Amino acid sequence: MTTKDPRAPLLARLAGLIADETRAACLLALLDGRAWTASELTRHAGVAASTLSEHLGKLVAGGLLTEERQGRHRYVRLADARAAQLVEGLAAQVAPAAVVRPRGLRESSAGSAMARGRTCYDHLAGRLGIAVTDALTTRGLLRAPGEAGTGFALTDAGLRWFEGAGIALDRGGRRPLARACLDWTERRPHLAGASGAALCRHALDAGWCVRIGSERAVKVTATGERALAELLGVDAAALR
Numbered sequence: 001m002t003t004k005d006p007r008a009p010l011l012a013r014l015a016g017l018i019a020d021e022t023r024a025a026c027l028l029a030l031l032d033g034r035a036w037t038a039s040e041l042t043r044h045a046g047v048a049a050s051t052l053s054e055h056l057g058k059l060v061a062g063g064l065l066t067e068e069r070q071g072r073h074r075y076v077r078l079a080d081a082r083a084a085q086l087v088e089g090l091a092a093q094v095a096p097a098a099v100v101r102p103r104g105l106r107e108s109s110a111g112s113a114m115a116r117g118r119t120c121y122d123h124l125a126g127r128l129g130i131a132v133t134d135a136l137t138t139r140g141l142l143r144a145p146g147e148a149g150t151g152f153a154l155t156d157a158g159l160r161w162f163e164g165a166g167i168a169l170d171r172g173g174r175r176p177l178a179r180a181c182l183d184w185t186e187r188r189p190h191l192a193g194a195s196g197a198a199l200c201r202h203a204l205d206a207g208w209c210v211r212i213g214s215e216r217a218v219k220v221t222a223t224g225e226r227a228l229a230e231l232l233g234v235d236a237a238a239l240r
Contacts, residue, residue: 017062018090022047023055027064027078027087032216033122035068035075081175084121085192092182113217115185117209117239120216123196124203125183128220128239132199133191135232136161145180145189152178154195162195165231167202170194 018024025045030036036044042052056076059065064083067076078084117128124132136142141158145151154162154177162169171177171194179193191199203209208224211217220228220239228234 014062017058017064018087020055022052023059026052026055026059026076028091030065030076030078031084031087031091031121032119033078033084035077038074038076041076078121081121081197085179085181088120088181088192092184094184113212113219117218117220118216119200119211119218120181120183120190120192123181123190123192123200124209124218125181125190126185128209128218129190130183130186130188131234131238132228132232133189135228135234136191139232142178142191151176151180152189152191152193154178158195161231162198165202167198169198 018027022045026041029041029044038049038052038056041056042049045052045055047055056065056067056074060067060076064079064086065076066079067074069075078087115126117124117126119125120129123129133142136158137144139157139161140155141161143153143155159169169177173194176193178191178195180189181192181196182188183190190196203224204211204218206223206227207221208227209218209220212219225236225239228239229236
């Protein structure tokens with residue numbers, strides 16, 4: 001007689017939380033790392049406010065979202081980096097060819113912007129994320145997945161590079177310093193983890209990148225092109 005793994009019902013419950021199109025749409029939207037109001041998610045998901053509220057309640061109760069209230073507004077965001085990693089990993093399994101074709105020029109332009117550069121929860125993704133990751137790897141600042149049977153890892157030179165660039169790293173938390181995250185448009189891993197988050201935060205704060213539109217797309221500025229060329233030798237053409 002076999003004994004069922006006690007994690008099985010918990011895993012099934014978690015999978016059931018995500019296995020709904022409306023809830024999946026909310027989770028994907030929240031990968032931008034920001035807090036959304038219930039009203040914003042209602043419009044994004046295209047459902048009634050009462051329906052959306054029920055879905056959000058389930059996601060909060062299941063530990064995938066956290067919420068806070070300010071006045072009449074209810075804000076929700078992904079609970080933590082682990083929740084984001086779960087959503088990212090599942091989304092990466094959906095090949096770009098399986099995504100519905102854009103219905104017009106506006107959707108096509110938005111899709112192109114997302115593929116060019118975007119935030120993936122709290123780190124850089126798309127061609128921008130890959131270009132930065134490749135530059136870090138080429139310069140020996142980041143060890144690529146597969147070497148010594150591990151994932152991404154910052155080298156000693158990489159740690160010095162972050163310090164020299166004025167990018168503070170949180171090395172005391174439980175979150176890994178460097179993690180490989182499969183990019184769903186490029187089908188290759190980009191840098192995530194504490195170092196990926198710190199680099200993305202610095203890029204936005206220093207004006208290397210700016211958000212465009214209402215989703216996760218970001219655009220590299222002229223200042224960013226110069227900084228990335230000087231610090232990492234990234235060709236500006238790879239960022240456009």
